[in-house]
Amino acid sequence: MTATALENAQGAGSVPMDRSRALGRPKLSDNGFRWMTFLSASLVLILLVGVAISLFIGSWPAFRTFGFGFFFSDAWSPPKERFGAAAAIYGTLVTSIIAMLIAVPVGMGIAVFLTELCPPLLRRPIGVAIELLAGIPSIIYGIWGVYYFRPVMQAYIQPFIMGTLGAIPGVGALFAGPPLGYGVLTAGLVLAVMILPFITAISRDVFETVPNVLKEAAYGVGATTFEVVGNVVIPYTRVGIIGGVMLGLGRALGETMAVTFVIGNATKISTSILAQGTTISAMIANQFADADPGLFTSSLLALGFILFIITFIVLALARWMLSRLEVKA
Amino acid sequence: MLIRSLMSAAIVAAGVSYAWAGDISGAGATFPFPIYAKWADAYKTETGNGLNYQSIGSGAGIKQIKAKTVTFGATDAPLKADDLAASGLEQWPMVMGGIVPVVNLTGVKSGDLVIDGPTLAKIYLGTITNWNDPAIKALNAKVALPDLAIAVIHRADGSGTTFNFTDYLSKVSPDWQSKIGESTSVEWPVGIGAKGNDGVANNVAGTNGAIGYVEYAYAKQNKLTYADMVNKDGKTVAPTIEAFQAAAANADWAKAPGFYLILSDQAGANSWPMTAATFILMYKKPVDVTASNEALKFFTYCYDKGADQAKQLDYIPMPDNVIAMVKKAWAADIVQK
Numbered sequence: 001m002t003a004t005a006l007e008n009a010q011g012a013g014s015v016p017m018d019r020s021r022a023l024g025r026p027k028l029s030d031n032g033f034r035w036m037t038f039l040s041a042s043l044v045l046i047l048l049v050g051v052a053i054s055l056f057i058g059s060w061p062a063f064r065t066f067g068f069g070f071f072f073s074d075a076w077s078p079p080k081e082r083f084g085a086a087a088a089i090y091g092t093l094v095t096s097i098i099a100m101l102i103a104v105p106v107g108m109g110i111a112v113f114l115t116e117l118c119p120p121l122l123r124r125p126i127g128v129a130i131e132l133l134a135g136i137p138s139i140i141y142g143i144w145g146v147y148y149f150r151p152v153m154q155a156y157i158q159p160f161i162m163g164t165l166g167a168i169p170g171v172g173a174l175f176a177g178p179p180l181g182y183g184v185l186t187a188g189l190v191l192a193v194m195i196l197p198f199i200t201a202i203s204r205d206v207f208e209t210v211p212n213v214l215k216e217a218a219y220g221v222g223a224t225t226f227e228v229v230g231n232v233v234i235p236y237t238r239v240g241i242i243g244g245v246m247l248g249l250g251r252a253l254g255e256t257m258a259v260t261f262v263i264g265n266a267t268k269i270s271t272s273i274l275a276q277g278t279t280i281s282a283m284i285a286n287q288f289a290d291a292d293p294g295l296f297t298s299s300l301l302a303l304g305f306i307l308f309i310i311t312f313i314v315l316a317l318a319r320w321m322l323s324r325l326e327v328k329a
Numbered sequence: 330m331l332i333r334s335l336m337s338a339a340i341v342a343a344g345v346s347y348a349w350a351g352d353i354s355g356a357g358a359t360f361p362f363p364i365y366a367k368w369a370d371a372y373k374t375e376t377g378n379g380l381n382y383q384s385i386g387s388g389a390g391i392k393q394i395k396a397k398t399v400t401f402g403a404t405d406a407p408l409k410a411d412d413l414a415a416s417g418l419e420q421w422p423m424v425m426g427g428i429v430p431v432v433n434l435t436g437v438k439s440g441d442l443v444i445d446g447p448t449l450a451k452i453y454l455g456t457i458t459n460w461n462d463p464a465i466k467a468l469n470a471k472v473a474l475p476d477l478a479i480a481v482i483h484r485a486d487g488s489g490t491t492f493n494f495t496d497y498l499s500k501v502s503p504d505w506q507s508k509i510g511e512s513t514s515v516e517w518p519v520g521i522g523a524k525g526n527d528g529v530a531n532n533v534a535g536t537n538g539a540i541g542y543v544e545y546a547y548a549k550q551n552k553l554t555y556a557d558m559v560n561k562d563g564k565t566v567a568p569t570i571e572a573f574q575a576a577a578a579n580a581d582w583a584k585a586p587g588f589y590l591i592l593s594d595q596a597g598a599n600s601w602p603m604t605a606a607t608f609i610l611m612y613k614k615p616v617d618v619t620a621s622n623e624a625l626k627f628f629t630y631c632y633d634k635g636a637d638q639a640k641q642l643d644y645i646p647m648p649d650n651v652i653a654m655v656k657k658a659w660a661a662d663i664v665q666k
Contacts, residue, residue: 078487079512147535154537178458178478181536182521265485265522276521286524287514290388290487 357390
């Protein structure tokens, strides 16, 4: 660009004014470009701060009325105007934890298979299948969950869990019936299926960045595939893996429709993970449209604010872990 | 997530404002949606004017009309006279219908099962949890009831159907009244929440051992198994238009300020215990008088020519004397050109 400008300036003649004007033009467009990008970037900040502030203002009546008790109460009674966030926070965290417990090891296992063990002929079809799964809209998982997966849970999986895990003294209460199909565990499992492709796709991509030299060296000193994965591949790529896990967790925490379909929407905390529950986003999706202005609406906004904070904490933790890893490495 | 829900709220709002000029816009109750849709279709064929009705729930309907985003709001939970006065709204009953308990039990057909109010309240309170409970057995000596957990299905959103249902439970069960009360959304002690009458119908249809409550038209359209009920007089009645009518006949609309009247648990040997009216809300001094006039023309059409269509869907048209009262109230209260 500068080169053309110079040429033009020379072509225009030897008047010094023209030359400086010609040189000034790209400077002007450069400046304009810089400002445009700067404004676009600050828009993100403005939006973030704006959302946080408006959520906080909206939720202030609820926080003022219920105080810290709002976080610990599982009451949710619109006619009596008593609201608490505990049931929704609990459901959000437990469904996400269940999803992560399943999706992280399985997703990484698939990624290891694809990069280290898979016959080259199968690698592409499986890889494409995972990317397609990652692109399916969440409502489809919700419909699958409620029409196909939930009856299977009710008829087979939940009675089996109640008969085995539920019979163990002490932890049995965690797996108590009745088997209705709808519940926290069902929601967690559907979420696991939803975030599995994310974690798999990202793990596979980062596993592929491991230099072959490192792996060959490890194999050369007699390491097994398991040892190579455990001691070379995963340590080398842990930053990327954490990124993938956090992306999956982010989706699990905020997922709305698929969860609403299968979780049972009960605004209570139950000891059993087979029982019905709710999540922050499910509560808002179900009740926001017809909430009375006042405490009801404010409490729903407060739930939104809490989800905002939870997501923020998760991201901050991820950053902190990454920075610690970078210092070590 | 939040962004997504805000977006959906924006889409709902946009849908309302984008309704083109010729359309009458309304929002609210899902309970009367089948009949409003049918009336709107017939009205469009006759006059060319369409109706844009969003069945988003009674609570949302009240919210939308108070926000003045629609020309009329529809609710099954009537507003009290003082609330109407404070907000400058006119309220009238449009049509009546029945709420029926629906179940999903293998081998049990519509009308096989009988249930009474106190038992229904205990099921929804969570004190009766199995289909072979003695209380249900006592009412159904001839039915082979399975040893199966009851999957209680209720509404997750604010709902006029819930209002009428919980109002009935409060009338027949002191326990329900003191612990839960009646409202468009309550603190359910047990059960699975579903969105809309159609959501409850879907969940009941898909869940073995389920019980739910829906407007009769939804039970019929989705071919759900309904239960008969024991009414206030102790008689067992089936949900039929005659039973709904018997309950509606008791209503004394003339003595109800703002047409505030709830039809649940009426006396009479043939009365269906969970009968309900559904209401329309419009401003006495509308922002857009033309739109308001158009809406009133549509409602006049529904009253004058819609009775047969209502009966086809098992709704009960308002009696002629009530229609006369409503029209008199319109003329007296609503600003018209």
